[in-house]
Amino acid sequence: MAEPEPEIQVKRRRIAPKALIRFKERIRELIQRMRGGSDDPVQKAIGSGIAQAAPGGTASVTIGWTPECLRQLGLMVVEQRRDAEREKALKDLGEQLQVSTEALVGFFGILNVNEVPPEKLAHTLAEIAQRHRDLIYRLDSLDPEDPAISALIDEARGVIERADSDAAYDRADRLLGEAEALDLQAIQRAEALAQEAQAAANRRRINAASTRLERGELSLTRLDYLQAALHVKAAADQLPAEEDVLRANYLGRYANALYRHGDEKGDNAALLQAIREYRQVLHLCPRARVPLEWARTQTNLGTALATLGARESGTARLEEAVAAYRAALTEVTRERGPLEWAGIQNNLGNALTKLGERENGTVRLEEAVASFGAALTERTHEREPLAWAMTQNNLGNALTKLGERENGTARLEEAVAAHRAALTIVTRELGPLMWAGTQNNLGNALLRLGQRESGTARLEESAAAYRAALTGYTRERVPLIWAVTQHNLGTALALLGEREKSTARLEEAVDAYRAALTERTHERGPLDWAMTQRDLANVLAQLGEQKNDAARLEEAVVAYRAALTEYPHERDPLDWAMTQRNLGDVLARLGEPENGAAQLQEAVVAYRAALTECTRERAPRLWADTQIILALALKRLGERENGTAHLEEAVEAIQLARSEYHNAGVVGFDAEFDELLSAIVQMIDERRRMTE
Missing domain, CATH: 1.25.40 (Serine Threonine Protein Phosphatase 5, Tetratricopeptide repeat)
Structure with a gap:
């Protein structure tokens, strides 16, 4: 409510006796005209509006008062001189304006204080009366629930109806102010109660979300990652709107569960959803506010991108993964968190290795070896033996890829040494999946060595390593990784069959490749599927040639053509050309008969x-x-x-x-x-x- 205006000093003017006599006579004449009509050129109007005067005339209120008469009546009111004639005029004017006589006296006081000029008296008086009536109407319309407030408003309305002075208006204003204050106090109490209720509801929401989160943890214990994801997402949705930090934490856990399912079950849709959720977490936890949490989310995003990128053709996802890991390293420095820094370096090395596999040259692979080397400066055998073993295993993978592109066997020998070093720590009992992965990778390095050496000793070691891996990698637990290992075993058996001229080894290779294709499907990973189809076709072609078996040759044609539907023509044109040539060889062999x-x-x-x-x-x-x-x-x-x-x-x-x-x-x-x-x-x- 506005502060009251400063009191205005009223200028009182005395009226000369002769002027007063003339004013009273004029009042009598006007009263007679009101009763009996008049030919006065003043126009009449209905209600309290202002009539417009005829040209050359004067404006008056609807009861016919001229500005001069209103001015004289106002002076009498201000001078507080009372007589019957004045009281009669006030009474009639009040009835016309639909206000009390007391209120009308107050109006003239207002006109006098504000020194309203005579020509505006009629209009201003009508305006004040209209506002007065509207105010009374609005106060009547108020229906406060609080009896005390209702009583104050009723009292204020009564004062306003008969307000004949500034003091009366001030009193009405104070009464309304008291009513307002009571309402404001009630509002404050209600808001405080509402805030307490909302706070209690929010605590309940957080408690309910925490309980739902534990249901997710229970599902994770059972390795039911999808169910865990559903629980954690529901928990995040239950949180109060303002709990951004806690919501980001829950959404991060939701993304982690989706990633685990997508990684282990070969579900690319789950990986895509995990990537979307990690990016949402980055939005909720900006670098400027929570740099370390932001960096950890970048690391998790990089891992999901790298996993999906490994299954897709092209390098876009892998490039994004490398960018995410490098972003994380801008906050997680070696000085700030040496072991965490080493972990990110390890992950970066893995992504660079995958990129290096798909690109010509050795630049990415050399970068990968450098990243693993950096990780091993903090992940030492004494300090973190298991993490050291994991990085040794990953280093062995990069060295194997480098060895494939270089002459000689030095890099491949280093790779075998790195994998065997890892196996001194990683036992099947300690970590069956990690042990199986290291056995698979050892098999890869031995396979490449066996290809470059005469004899079959390295190839036999390679096949043995793959078979060991398959005892840890089960189809039910990790279907895609199991499929990769089956493919690798098929390759080792195919090379053994070729060197031994053994169709039995080749048949085993066919079985291994076909087992891989039960999980390495076109939908899950078109590039990997095409590679397995190509290698299966090569073995089928050898079997068909050695056994003079047209059926095997026909199967080889089907497999080659399947491979060529997805084979990376642009990325590896020479390999694509060799697949076309091999297809031609089988077709030419089938074309030897007269038909x-x-x-x-x-x-x-x-x-x-x-x-x-x-x-x-x-x-x-x-x-x-x-x-x-x-x-x-x-x-x-x-x-x-x-x-x-x-x-x-x-x-x-x-x-x-x-x-x-x-x-x-x-x-x-x-x-x-x-x-x-x-x-x-x-x-x-x-x-x-x-x-x-």
Whole structure:
């Protein structure tokens, strides 16, 4: 409520006796006109509005008072001179304006204090009366619940109805102020009670959320990650709106449960949801407010991105994972938290290793080795033996990938040493999954060594390591990791079968690859699925060749074509070209019977597809070899046709291959080239003579 205005000093003016006599006479005349009508040019109006005067006339209120009469009456009121005539005029004017005589006296006091000019008296008086009536009406309309407030308002209304002075108005204002104060006090009490009730409700919400969270922990104990995620998300939804920090904590746990399910059960949708939730947590916990929590969430986000990226083609997710880990390292420094810093370095190394696998060159792999080396400066054998073993295992993976791209076996030997060092700490009893993973990775390093060495000793060790891993990696517990290990076992068995000329080993390899494909599906990971299809096709082709089994060859064609639907043509064009060439070889073998022209045509298509990437500039010797086998397929086609087109194409392919052999300084094949060319040219000549 506004403060009361300062008291205004009323200027009182005395009225001369003659003027007073004339004023009284004028009042009598006006009263008579009101009763009996008048021809006065003053217009009349209904109610308390202001009539507009005729041109040249004066404005008056609806009862017909001129400004001069109102001024004179106002002076009499202010002078407090009473007589019957004045009282009668006040009474009639009050009835016309629908206010009490006392209130009208108060109005004239207001007009006098504010020195309202005569020409505005009628209008201002009507306005004051209207406001007075509206105020009384509004006060009547109020319906306070508190009896004390109701009594104050009723008393104020009564005072206002007969307010004849500033003191009366001041009293009414004080009464309304007291009513307002009582309401404000009641509001404060109600708000305090509401706040207490809301606080109690919020405590209940937090307690309920905490209980629901424990249900999630119980589900985690049972390794039911999806159910745990549902419980934790429900707990987060129960929290009060203002609990951003606690909500961020719960959502982080929700994302963790989704990640565990997606990681172990091969559910990419769960991983995507986990990534979304981690990003929401980053929004709730900005770096400026909680830098360490922000950094830890970046680490978890990086892990989810790396896991999903490993299953997808391309490198976008893996690049995001590397960025997330590096962001985390801006806050989690070696000085601030050496062991946590080492853990993030380890994770960064893993993401860089995955990126390095998909990119040409060794830059990413060298960065990965550097990250693992940094981690091992804090994750020492004495300080954190299990973490040290884990990083040794990861270092071995990066070294294996580097060894694959370098000549010699030094990096591969280092990789084997790193994995075996890890196994001195990680036993099956201590951590069956970690032990199984290290056995799998040891098998990978031994497999690569076995490929570069003669004999089968390293390959046997590799197969043994994979089989050991499969005792820890069960399909039920970790289906995708189990599938990866089955694939790796298949590769080791295939190499053993090739070196031993053993179809039994090759059949075991087929079984391992097909087991892998039961979980390594196209939907879960198209790139991994394509790789397994390709390697399965290679073994089926070998079996078909060794056993002269057309059914196995047909199966190989199906597997090659499946692989080529998802094979990373742009990322590894030469590998794609070799798959096309291998498909061509199987089709050419199937096309050997007299009714195999269709397969030979398909073989030619596959060889030519291979040559689009296996170019003379990119891989000259491989290009030349592919030209030779293309020529052989064209020759076979030409032998079964009447024309010479395919035979002429065969001659061209042989000549191209021969020129590359000569350019490369490869000698000792001229006799074979001459014999092949002679046979084809002879067929061409014979066909031309037949058509002459």
